[in-house]
Amino acid sequence: MDSIGDFRDTDCETRRSFICYHSDLYGQTYSKYVLVNLQKSWREAQSYCRKSYTELVSVRNKEENCQIQKLIPAGDVSYMGLFKDAFVWSDNSTSSFRNWHSSQPDGSGDCVVHLRQSRLWDDLDCSQTNPFFCYDRTVVRQILRIKVESDQNVNDPDITATILQEIKQKLIFQGLSAHAYLQWKQQTNGDVFQREEKTRKT
Incomplete structure (x- = not known):
C-alpha cells in the first residue's frame, strides 16, 4: 500500500517497510496496526510480524484501509498481508x-x-521421490434406526436418497464431519424400510 491508500503489486524480494496487525490479548490494550520501519522482503516481514506481533496486516474494508494508510509516510510504500499464491x-x-522457508x-x-x-516448506519438482504424510482415516461405524410415517412408498430410491440427505445435514449441524x-x-x-402394520384397537 502507498501513502494515498492504493494497492500496488511488487516483487516479494524487494525490501520495504511493513505493517503488522496486533490483536488484543488477555485484555491488554495494543495499537491494532503497527508500522515497522525496517527494510525486509515480504517473507521476512511476515515472519517478523508472526514472531513479534500477530500477523502482517489484512485490509477488509475502506475504514481499515484509511486507518492503515495514515501510518505510511508520504511517498513511501509498505508491505501488507495480501500476496499471490497459486x-x-x-x-x-x-x-x-x-x-x-525465507527463500521459498x-x-x-x-x-x-x-x-x-x-521444519519450513520448500517447492520442488513433483517428479522427485520423497517420503510423504497421509491422513489416518479412522472408521467409526454407527447404526441408526429411524421410524418414518408416510402415505408414500418410502422405499422409492428418490425418497430414500432425500431422507438420507436430510439426516446427513442435521448430523453435520450437530458436529458430524x-x-x-x-x-x-x-x-x-432390497428395501430400506420395513412396513409396520398398525394394530387396530377394538
Missing part, C-alpha cells in the same frame, strides 16, 4: 496457512515439501 491443498481445504517458494517446482531440519459417508442398510429384498 498453491492449493489437494483435499480442497481453504486453509491460508503458509510456512515457507523460488519457482523450482509445483509441489511442496516439509524440510526436516528447519461433512466428509462422513452415510448409507442405508438394505434388507435381503
Whole structure:
C-alpha cells in the first residue's frame, strides 16, 4: 500500500517497510496496526510480524484501509498481508496457512515439501521421490434406526436418497464431519424400510 491508500503489486524480494496487525490479548490494550520501519522482503516481514506481533496486516474494508494508510509516510510504500499464491491443498481445504522457508517458494517446482531440519516448506519438482504424510482415516461405524410415517412408498430410491440427505445435514449441524459417508442398510429384498402394520384397537 502507498501513502494515498492504493494497492500496488511488487516483487516479494524487494525490501520495504511493513505493517503488522496486533490483536488484543488477555485484555491488554495494543495499537491494532503497527508500522515497522525496517527494510525486509515480504517473507521476512511476515515472519517478523508472526514472531513479534500477530500477523502482517489484512485490509477488509475502506475504514481499515484509511486507518492503515495514515501510518505510511508520504511517498513511501509498505508491505501488507495480501500476496499471490497459486498453491492449493489437494483435499480442497481453504486453509491460508503458509510456512515457507525465507527463500521459498523460488519457482523450482509445483509441489511442496516439509524440510526436516528447519521444519519450513520448500517447492520442488513433483517428479522427485520423497517420503510423504497421509491422513489416518479412522472408521467409526454407527447404526441408526429411524421410524418414518408416510402415505408414500418410502422405499422409492428418490425418497430414500432425500431422507438420507436430510439426516446427513442435521448430523453435520450437530458436529458430524461433512466428509462422513452415510448409507442405508438394505434388507435381503432390497428395501430400506420395513412396513409396520398398525394394530387396530377394538
